[in-house]
Amino acid sequence: MGSDLLEEIARLRGSISNYRTNKSIVNHNNQPYPATHHSRGRGSYRGVFGRGRGRGRGGFPIRNRTLVVQQQPDPDSDYVSVMTSNGNKLVSRKLYEKELKEKNLTKEQKQKALEDKKVLIEERKYELKAKKNRASLDNCDWCYINHVLYAITMYGAKLRPLEVPFDQEHRNGIIPKKKTTTEWNGYQYERNTAGTYRLLGQRVFLQQQCRFFEKTGYCGKGDKCKQAHNKAKVMLCPRLIKGGCTLEKCSLSHEPTEFNVPLCHFYQQGYCKNEHCMFLHVSPEHQLVCRPFAIGGYCFRGSKCKFRHVHECPDTQLGQACPRGKNCRLSHRTQDNVQAKLELQTLDPKDFQLPDLTNLTDIHNDPRLIIEETAHEEEIVSDTDSDDDGTTSHLDQDDDLEINADFVHF
Incomplete structure (x- = not known):
């Protein structure tokens, strides 16, 4: 009985000794850098691979030799890490995917995307113009021309757009690349690039x-x-x-x-x-x-x-x-x-x-x-007429012009 107990104690001591030895070896291998001895001066000892004097990189080499240029984006993250000339930067995932998609487009696809972008910009311009017309011309009659809503101004001398269609069929009609003409109420109208119809062939300035x-x-x-x-x-x-x-x-x-x-x-x-x-x-x-x-x-x-x-x-x-x-x-x-x-x-x-x-x-x-003219005879027409495209038509007040409260004709 005593001999068995002594053998069991000896066996446990051997196991404990082996466990301590293996643990010290594992801890030594897990250290990323070896312990260094700091001392003052530039000529201190820098390890096995270091130089005695001057600058240099001493110590053991880094064990992780894998070069990470660009990390793979996390599908659950809203940002991705992108390698640039100034280093890594965090970029929005939507912007990153958009730029990556544009790089992979062909020449024809890039041309089509550029044309669609131009059309979108033109549509936004028309939206702002139509919104402005709705506010400033709310007291004018409304009419539809080619499925587009217009405001009748100056007794029909000008028709200004109030909306922009978004379907492809009518988009080509509201955003012309050149001036077009149409007939409405028995008159011929010319549409400029801003979408406004003006009476064609008649120089009538109505105030x-x-x-x-x-x-x-x-x-x-x-x-x-x-x-x-x-x-x-x-x-x-x-x-x-x-x-x-x-x-x-x-x-x-x-x-x-x-x-x-x-x-x-x-x-x-x-x-x-x-x-x-x-x-x-x-x-x-x-x-x-x-x-x-x-x-x-x-x-x-x-x-x-x-x-x-x-x-x-x-x-x-x-x-x-x-x-x-x-x-x-x-x-x-x-x-x-x-x-x-x-x-x-x-x-x-x-x-x-x-x-x-x-x-x-x-x-x-x-x-x-007539009631409008006789009731306000002292009023004259302004000497300038501002157009949609920013141009101004000057009216010379000579003897051949007849001026009244509402209109001027030659």
């Missing part, structure tokens, strides 16, 4: 009524404003309609005419008992709200207008968001009018009742415009 002056009777620019400030084309005072205006100096119109009064609500319902009713007793042909009257408060068509003269937001009627927001004084529909949408897309240009731009004498004799 647009200032929309701020039309709605408020006041313009902050004063005499410096390039648009017309015709007092006969100002919105009717709403306080006058409700019973009377008590303001001493009201800038709005206090003269009810067929051009600035709304439709009679009771007449639209089938009856009106007021013999001296100041509102219009007419039945418009279309359900569309007249934009010049609703937003601007004045419509040059008067009682002959085929659209409804009501204080209702024309944008919400078409199911669109009101661009004026909380500042809009008009009533808003909760549901869009499907019939109004169809009418806008299928309108006949004759429904707008625009004056004959090819016969300048007829414009003077038009009863809708």
